Amino acid sequence: MEKISDNNSNKKYSVLKNIFNKDFVVSAIIPIIIFSVFDKMEMTLSGIILSGVWSIGVVLINFMKDHKINALAAMGASFAGIGIIGTVISKNPTFYLVAPIIQDILLALVFFGSLFLERSLIQIIVEQSYLKNVSEEFKKQPKYKAVWRIVTIAWGVLNISQAVLRTILLYSVSMSSYYAMSTLYGNISSPLLLTFSMLFPKWYWKRIK
Template identity: 55%
Template sequence: MQKSYANGVKNKGSILKNILNKNFIVSAIVPVVIFYVFDKFEMTLSGIIFSGLWSIGVVIVNFIRTRELNALAAIAAAFSGIGLVGSVISKNAAFYFVSPLVGNALVSLIFFLSLLSRKSLIEVIVDQSYLKNAPEKIKNDKDHKFVWRFLSAIWGFGNLGQAILGAVLLKVVSMSLYYAVINIYGNILTILLLAFSITFPKIYFKKKRQKI
């Protein structure tokens, strides 16, 4: 079972390369450029609207193309939409900039709360994908549970750290710099967390097999 998991992980590695090449530019760089251009012409609210619509559009287009909804991307898009609507109604850019931080804090809370339940969030995701048809003995294996709980904690701390960093940046730097840093950092963090989530179980289970 661990071998089949590793094979599935290997296939995911090639997908990760595509994320770095194409999706990163589309989802991280383009909205920053859009906002920066409008902000330079003192059209901050317009920059927020168009960059926000772009970010939401990316999630929708990816869903239409793949018929798969990335949970984290969907949450980010939802909060982006809330911030966008709030900014347009109030004509205050703060709504749009604060909403992603709330989203990160909420995602972090979900990951941490899942550690208190019988199954952590990562374990639920893995059970529904890689280990969908696996025997209960495998699913309840203490090594598997340790890995999934550890990764859930890592994702929780990662999102919490992003929320804290964003809150600090929002206070000390300009809006355009904040938006650029937090958007690019957020996408890089997600890629790193995905990469770690892929490689750590593979290395952990390999070492376990070597000890047997």
């Protein structure tokens, strides 16, 4: 019992360590600080632009350092860029804050739409980045394809829930609080579900024989 407990504790610690690390501070905490400082100085528009540019810069720096880019991070950076451009043109900070909601809705549609393809989007992402040693014979088995359908549905549901939560927050809390909660939620939920996407298939395949 003690060994099982220790293993579970180590797994939980490993997951938390992978989420709340230096990258989390750089990609989530610093943009929140930038926006909050400028918002309190009544320079909300400048805060939006600078925090958005920071977030995009983090993705570009990681790409130049690792010579590869995470598909989800790329999508997030793309929408951030669109949000910044729209905010500058309209001079309305709300434009940037609405962009993540639109992103969530579009991603949900993409994930659910990919269920009709031979390989779902999350299957492609995980196979290319984290699951490279699976034989072609195993990939042809029904249980292999079934697990990715389950994981893809989970990603679609996550994005719908994020869109609903962000919409509620947008109309119920201050702009600064919305930005902080939205950024934190996105930077925690996605890594958690990505971890689930890597661990759940292995558990499922062992259970379904």
